[in-house]
Every structure is written in structure tokens, then in C-alpha cells.
Amino acid sequence: MAGKAAKIILSERQQKVLEEFRKSRTLGNSLVQRATIILLGFTGMWNEHIASRVGLNRTQVGIWRRRWRDAWEALCAWECTEPHRLREAIRDVLSDAPRPGAPVTFTAAQVSQIVALACESPTVSGRPINHWTLRELRDEALKREIVTAISASQIGRFLQQAAVQPHRKKMWLSTTEKDPQTFRAEVENVCRTYRDAPAKAAAEGTHTVSVDEATSLQALARTAPDKPARPDHVPKQEFEYTRHGTTTLTAGLDVVTGRIVCPTREATRTEPEFVAHITRTVDTDPDAEWIFVVDRLNTHLSEGLVTFVAGRCGTPDALGKKAPVAS
Numbered sequence: 001m002a003g004k005a006a007k008i009i010l011s012e013r014q015q016k017v018l019e020e021f022r023k024s025r026t027l028g029n030s031l032v033q034r035a036t037i038i039l040l041g042f043t044g045m046w047n048e049h050i051a052s053r054v055g056l057n058r059t060q061v062g063i064w065r066r067r068w069r070d071a072w073e074a075l076c077a078w079e080c081t082e083p084h085r086l087r088e089a090i091r092d093v094l095s096d097a098p099r100p101g102a103p104v105t106f107t108a109a110q111v112s113q114i115v116a117l118a119c120e121s122p123t124v125s126g127r128p129i130n131h132w133t134l135r136e137l138r139d140e141a142l143k144r145e146i147v148t149a150i151s152a153s154q155i156g157r158f159l160q161q162a163a164v165q166p167h168r169k170k171m172w173l174s175t176t177e178k179d180p181q182t183f184r185a186e187v188e189n190v191c192r193t194y195r196d197a198p199a200k201a202a203a204e205g206t207h208t209v210s211v212d213e214a215t216s217l218q219a220l221a222r223t224a225p226d227k228p229a230r231p232d233h234v235p236k237q238e239f240e241y242t243r244h245g246t247t248t249l250t251a252g253l254d255v256v257t258g259r260i261v262c263p264t265r266e267a268t269r270t271e272p273e274f275v276a277h278i279t280r281t282v283d284t285d286p287d288a289e290w291i292f293v294v295d296r297l298n299t300h301l302s303e304g305l306v307t308f309v310a311g312r313c314g315t316p317d318a319l320g321k322k323a324p325v326a327s
Contacts, residue, residue, distance in 0.1 A: 005062060006069040008041035013079055015042070017087050021094075026160070034094040037064050067093060087163045106147065111158050113146045118159055118166045132166040193293060194255055201256045206289040209252040209261055209281065213269045213297075219244040250277045252292070271302040279308060 010018070021027055021035035033054050040050045047061045054061070071093045078089040118137055122129045125140050134152035141147055141155070159165070177183040197208035224238040248269045252261040262281040266273045282290055294300040310319055 005041070005047050006065040008038055008065060008068060009072055010038070010042050011076065011079060013083070013086060014075060014090065015039070017090050021090075030096070031091065031094055034064050037061055038068050038094075041065050041068075064094070084163075088161060091161065106150070106154075106158075110147055113144075114141055114150075114155060114158050115162045115164055117141060117144070117146070118164050131169070137166075190293060193291060197255050197291075200289075200291075204289060205285075206291060207261075207285065208255050208291045208293070210255055210293045211250070211252040211277075211281075212295065214249045214251075215269060216246045217249055218246055248273075250274065252277075252281055255293075269299060271299045271304050274299045275302070275304045275308050278305065282312065 018035045018039050021031055022039060024032060033056070036054055037050055037056075040053060041047075041061075045053075047058045047065070051058045051061045075086070075089055075093065079086050114137070117140060118132055122132055122136065125143075127136060127140070129136060134155050137155050138150055138152045141150060175183055177186065193208060197206070200206035200208065220241045221244060222238040223240045223242055226238070227236040229235045245267075248266050249263060250266070250269065250273070251263040253259075254261050262277065262284060264273070264277040264280070278292065299305075306319060
């Protein structure tokens with residue numbers, strides 16, 4: 001009867017994990033199906049309609065809705081205390097209950113050691129590779145006698161369950177500032193500038209723009225035109241190309257509107273070129289207040305830029321002498 005289905009409650013992070021499960025092409029079909037049940041239940045859809053969508057009956061849909069309802073408080077506890085394990089906890093909730101059969105092949109301690117091994121750099125093990133592969137992890141696990149026998153695919157399943165991806169990398173930038181308090185103050189200043197930008201734009205028309213350069217961009221031209229698509233043939237692009245040198249793109253991102261402001265393409269990024277870029281940007285709205293967020297490249301702290309800003313701001317006082325090194 002309508003109104004008796006277990007109510008589904010989700011946090012934003014839980015919903016994100018479930019969406020990842022629903023779209024996954026590597027997880028088991030049953031896990032994808034159950035994640036879909038919870039997401040559809042969260043939208044208020046009736047069990048009969050969910051059942052027709054996922055290919056189950058109403059009773060089966062109700063079982064998984066009740067299991068989620070009963071486990072939700074425990075999931076919230078995991079999310080608050082150990083958020084990195086939320087994915088694993090949700091996977092456990094949506095998995096089949098343990099069944100009688102043969103004992104487990106690998107202990108929890110062995111699995112933990114394999115996951116810890118994947119979090120190490122391969123150079124620690126003396127392996128001349130940049131990142132772990134499943135075969136290299138298997139060989140090292142056997143060498144360290146963590147297990148007596150294991151397949152590379154089993155290693156992959158352990159890493160998937162732990163959401164560890166040693167084959168993937170993301171770039172990050174370390175700071176040159178050695179004083180933690182100074183670094184914290186600089187970060188807070190930038191974040192505060194971004195946070196206040198919408199209010200300043202609405203109240204005073206202030207433009208807050210983040211500016212940076214992309215250097216050494218190759219200007220390439222294909223030696224032959226592309227071939228269009230045809231029946232049973234995808235579009236084709238000529239492999240060979242001609243180099244036309246490199247260029248530098250300087251662009252500003254309006255952090256409120258998300259639009260690129262006055263992109264500039266030049267051969268280099270010297271002081272006059274950056275001052276000219278800032279000049280063109282300010283001239284788009286000369287009566288407004290402008291806030292530019294830039295890094296500490298020497299051209300961003302140049303004498304020419306200081307002179308331009310002083311002139312636009314109507315500063316009558318002498319600017320003093322330029323220091324030997326910008327700071």
C-alpha cells in the first residue's frame with residue numbers, strides 16, 4: 001500500500017557516492033541496481049515504479065529501502081568520524097549478507113598490508129617504475145611474503161574496495177613560503193577576496209579577476225584538411241602538422257561571472273605586455289573598481305605596473321626607487 005515504504009534520507013556526500021555507483025561500469029550489476037533503488041527512493045518514487053525501472057519486484061525494492069533506513073545513522077557516524085571510509089561502508093550496506101561456505105582466503109590484516117603497499121612509492125621497494133601496476137603489486141606482495149599466492153585481479157578488487165588508485169595522479173603546487181603563519185595569512189587573504197567578490201560586485205560593481213599566463217603554447221596547423229564523416233566512417237584528421245612557433249596566452253577570469261576577460265595572445269610575457277593586458281582589461285570599465293589576483297611573478301610586481309596603477313588611482317606622491325629585486 002502507498003505510504004508504507006521506508007523513507008530514504010541522504011546526505012550530499014552519500015548521494016555523490018551512490019551516483020558514482022549507479023554510473024559505474026566496473027562494479028557488479030547488483031550493487032549498481034541497489035544504488036539506483038536508493039536514489040530513486042530518495043526522489044519519492046513509489047516502490048512499484050522503482051521495481052519496474054530496475055527489473056525487480058516491489059518486495060525486493062522494499063527490502064533494500066529498509067536496509068538503507070536501518071543503516072543510515074551508522075553511515076552518518078562513519079561520514080563524520082572517518083569520511084574516507086564512507087564509500088566502503090555504503091558498499092557493505094548494499095552488499096549481500098554473508099553466506100555459509102568456505103572460509104575467507106585472505107585475512108583482514110593481509111588486505112590491509114596490500115593496500116598499505118599500494119600507498120607506498122615503488123622506489124621504496126627498489127622498483128624502477130613511477131607508479132604501481134597490479135602485476136608489480138602482486139610480485140612485491142609475494143616477495144614480502146604478505147601472501148603465499150594471489151592474482152593481479154584480486155589485488156585490483158582489494159584496491160577498488162578501498163578506493164585506492166595508485167595508477168592515477170593529480171597535480172599540486174607546493175609553496176615557497178617557509179613561514180606557516182605568513183602562508184596562512186596569504187591564503188586567507190586570497191580566499192576572503194574570492195568570498196567577498198559577489199557582494200562587492202552587486203553593491204559597488206567591483207570586478208574581481210584572477211589573471212595568469214599559459215606560456216609556450218604551440219601553434220600547429222595540419223598539413224591537410226579534415227575528412228568529414230561518412231556512413232561507416234568517422235571523421236578523420238591528418239596526422240602530420242606544421243609548427244608555427246609558440247605563443248603566450250594571458251587571460252583573466254571574472255570570479256563572479258565565470259567569464260574570460262580580455263584574453264591576450266603575445267609572443268612572450270614581458271613587463272610591457274602584462275601592463276598592456278591590464279590596461280586593456282581596466283579600459284573595458286574604466287570607472288569601476290578592479291581587484292586582480294595574480295601570482296608573484298616579477299612581471300606582476302614591475303615598476304611599469306606600479307606606475308600604471310598609481311596613475312589610474314591618481315596617486316600624487318612620489319613612488320620611491322625600485323628595489324633591486326621585487327618582493
